[in-house]
Amino acid sequence: MAEKRQRWWFWLHSWLGLKLSLLMGFVLVTGTLAVVSHEIDWLLSPAMRAPTAVQTDDIAWGAAFDAARAARPDLTWLTLERPSGPAFAVQAVGTTSWLEPRRLWLDPSDGTLLGETGWKNAQRLLRLTHRHLLLPTRFGIPLVSSLSLALALSLVSGLLAYRRFWRGFFRRPRWEHSRRVVYGDLHRLLGLWSSAFIAVISVTGFWYLAESLGWDAPALPEARVAAPRADALPPDFDGRRLDEAIAAARRELPGLAVLFVGFPQAADRPLVVRGQLSANLVRERANRVSIDPVTGEVLDRYRGEDLGAHQRIAEAADPLHFGTFGGLATKLLWFVFGILLSALSFTGAGVYATRMVKEAARSRADRPVPVEIPVPAPERLRAAR
Amino acid sequence: MTSPLRAWWRGQGWVRWPSLGLIAVALLSMIRYEPFPTDWIDHGERTLGAHQVRLSTQGAVRQGQKLGLRLEVTAAAQADADRPLALEIVGGSSLALEPADSASGRFETALRVPESAARVVVRALQPSLPGEQDVRWDLGFATVP
Numbered sequence: 462m463a464e465k466r467q468r469w470w471f472w473l474h475s476w477l478g479l480k481l482s483l484l485m486g487f488v489l490v491t492g493t494l495a496v497v498s499h500e501i502d503w504l505l506s507p508a509m510r511a512p513t514a515v516q517t518d519d520i521a522w523g524a525a526f527d528a529a530r531a532a533r534p535d536l537t538w539l540t541l542e543r544p545s546g547p548a549f550a551v552q553a554v555g556t557t558s559w560l561e562p563r564r565l566w567l568d569p570s571d572g573t574l575l576g577e578t579g580w581k582n583a584q585r586l587l588r589l590t591h592r593h594l595l596l597p598t599r600f601g602i603p604l605v606s607s608l609s610l611a612l613a614l615s616l617v618s619g620l621l622a623y624r625r626f627w628r629g630f631f632r633r634p635r636w637e638h639s640r641r642v643v644y645g646d647l648h649r650l651l652g653l654w655s656s657a658f659i660a661v662i663s664v665t666g667f668w669y670l671a672e673s674l675g676w677d678a679p680a681l682p683e684a685r686v687a688a689p690r691a692d693a694l695p696p697d698f699d700g701r702r703l704d705e706a707i708a709a710a711r712r713e714l715p716g717l718a719v720l721f722v723g724f725p726q727a728a729d730r731p732l733v734v735r736g737q738l739s740a741n742l743v744r745e746r747a748n749r750v751s752i753d754p755v756t757g758e759v760l761d762r763y764r765g766e767d768l769g770a771h772q773r774i775a776e777a778a779d780p781l782h783f784g785t786f787g788g789l790a791t792k793l794l795w796f797v798f799g800i801l802l803s804a805l806s807f808t809g810a811g812v813y814a815t816r817m818v819k820e821a822a823r824s825r826a827d828r829p830v831p832v833e834i835p836v837p838a839p840e841r842l843r844a845a846r
Numbered sequence: 847m848t849s850p851l852r853a854w855w856r857g858q859g860w861v862r863w864p865s866l867g868l869i870a871v872a873l874l875s876m877i878r879y880e881p882f883p884t885d886w887i888d889h890g891e892r893t894l895g896a897h898q899v900r901l902s903t904q905g906a907v908r909q910g911q912k913l914g915l916r917l918e919v920t921a922a923a924q925a926d927a928d929r930p931l932a933l934e935i936v937g938g939s940s941l942a943l944e945p946a947d948s949a950s951g952r953f954e955t956a957l958r959v960p961e962s963a964a965r966v967v968v969r970a971l972q973p974s975l976p977g978e979q980d981v982r983w984d985l986g987f988a989t990v991p
Contacts, residue, residue, distance in 0.1 A: 479857050484865040487872070535965070535986030558889060558985045561882035561906050579989070580881035594868055595875035604868075810854045817853035 471622035477615050478809040481608065486806040488605055491591040492662075493799030496784055496792055498584035499545045505583065508566040508576025514547040515569040517718040517736075522551070522707055523700030524572025526722075529553035529565045530699070532574050536563060538694060541703075542721040543569065544584075546789055550575050572700070602673040609666025616659045619652055629653050641815035648808040651801050658798040665782035668774065678775035681768075684751035684760035689729040698754050703732075705757055710734035710750035713762045721745045724754075731760050740765025742777040742786055882906055886916055892981035895929070895972045897921055901983050907966050908991045912956040917943065917970060919951040929974050935959060936967040936982075963988045 478485075494501070503509045526541055536555025539562065543551050550566040557563060562580040567573065593601025620626050630653050634646035652659075671677075703722065711717050716738055723733035731751040738748040747765035752758065768776060780786035784795025855862060886902040893899075897919050904914030917933055933953070934940030938960040943953050959966055966988045971980035 479854070480859065480861045481865075482854070483858060483862060484868060487865075487869050533987065535984070557882075557907070557987075557989075559882055559887050559903055559905065559907055561989070563989070581879060585881070586876050586879060589879070590872050590876055594872040595879065596868075596871065811850065813857055814850035814854035817857060818850050821853070 467622055467624065470618045474615060474618040474622050475809075475813060477611055477618070478806070479813050481611050482806050482810040485608055485611065486803060486810075488591060488594075488608055489799065489803040489806055491587055493796060493803055495584070495587040495591045496796045496799055498587045499549070500789075500792075501583040501587075503545070503549060506566075506576070506578055508578060509550050509552075510575075511548055511550045511569050512575075513568075513570050516547060517543070517720065520551060520569045520719070521572045522719070522722065523702075523704035525551045525553065525567035525569070525700070526572070526703045527700035528567055528572040528574045529555070532565060532577070533563065537726075538724045539726070540721065540723050554580075599673075603670060606666050606670035606673060609663045609670060612659060612666065613663035616652075616656060616663060620656065623649060623653075626653060639815075641812060641819060644808050644811040644815060648805060648812055651805050651808065655798050655801040655805065658795075659802060661781055662802070665778045668778045669782075672775070672778075678769075678772040681746075681749065681763055681772075682761075684731050685729050686731055686753045686755070686760065688755075690755060691728065693725045693727055693730065694732075695755055702754070702757070706732055706752045706754070707734055709752055709757060709759055710762075713750045713759050714738055714748060714764060717748060717750070738764055740768075742780050743768070743773070744776055744779055747772075747776050880906070886914075889968075889983045889985070892970070892983070894931070894970055894981045895979055897929075897931070897972070899931070899970045899981060901968055901970070903968075903985065907959055907985050907988045909959055909963055909988045910961040911991055912958050913966075914954070914956050915968065916955075917953045919943075919948075919953070921951075929972060932971050932973060933957070934969050934971070935963070936969050937963060959988050 520543060522541060526538075529536075529538070529541070533555060536557060538553065538555045540554045541551065542554075543549055547569075549569075551569045551572075553565040553567060554562055555565070564578045564580065564582075566575040566578065568575055589595050591605070592598075593605055595601070596604065623629065626649075629649055632646070632650065634650060635642050638646075707719055707722070710719065717734075717736045718738070719734055719736040721733075721735040723735070725732055732754045734750045734752065735745040736748055737743075737745060740747060743765040747768060748763065750762045751760040753760055765773075765776065784791045787794075858865070882905070884905065886904050889901045889903060891898055891900040898921075900918040902916040902918075904916070907913055913935070915933060917931075919931065921929075931943040932940050933943055933955065935957050939957050941955055941957065964987055966985045968983045968985060969980050
């Protein structure tokens, strides 16, 4: 009975893995590359590289903003942020009059302009492809995130089909055997070592599915300024005032590591300063101070700890799914596990394919070989009669 | 002889086709991805003589490439409705417009942005008015294709 159940789990594991191997493999490979997509862009674009490594508290936000404004006075400013670790330049994002976002890269130590790049880059393309296959998001996100169910089922069925799987963590692949055996051994070994990672990716992927189906966490309330201005961002708002706003945000949330500034896009919206503080597994948006860009008055402030359980789950999904919670070290770890997970998809397909080839060869060998039976010539038949 | 690749490919059954289709669409969309809207962007209305003129553009403003332009003209007085207009990219090509030719007062065209253009300004002018009156829309810096 137990053996029959195990065979059923094995069948389910093989069936799921095979049928979804192409799409799942594509999503896994793009996701793996997306983990290090900022770093890929950093390698490809010299402008993204900070000339000197600058810690978060020492970033010259005001000088960077002034330099960006001087270089591109025609842009409407959206954000100023540092996308990743100390090796990255500060990024100012603004839109043109035809609504194309542009990125300006600035030295975090003194704000010097390092260069300008377009919005389209490896990070953008890999993220969008992995997230929704560049389909309309209302279809693409549920489609891709529903693969998390298949991934979870593959993990569970794989473990249930693998008798005493806990003994397999240190079982060496039998390299001297046939290709099918090697594929199978590798598949089991990689699967075991990445099973915790698969569980994390499945759970967070399922969360994205839930979000796309309407179970997303409520957003933090957005502050409004008391007296709307003539412009979204006052024309005289410069780097000095930005530095004052950031100083005010740090006074409100002592210890805030500022990583992001969002410029107001409407006349009644505030300037928003975000960063990391004391809460674990939250995005920058969880720690936020809203400031009136005219008066410098602090309008509201939130810490990650102020969020409800639903919002904390939503906040934790990205750091866990992308591996960003521990900086470059966890990103690289996620990248390696991503490679393992992608390899599982391909080694699983390899196991199936080599088994099919072997079975085809065996069925040919078992097939009765046609034997030539001498047929008597008609005249001999007649003579015999 | 059955190759492993063929065995895997056939083993997926019909699911391989929608999978392949989705991947093909994703790859094609990656190549064609443009980070700006493809619909018309309104740049505002100006008064030119007796006309109210509204400019919209379509697509990105790239050096040396054509830019989709739409001018909507409404005449304040019927007597001025037929006065000819011209639309030009400053430093680049221009086009004469005859309001009488368009019942709706809407003109759609594409003009090439000069190769050397840094800041792109679109100008609508009325040559028949004294001093060749014009109105301008500063679109900002053209980007390199």
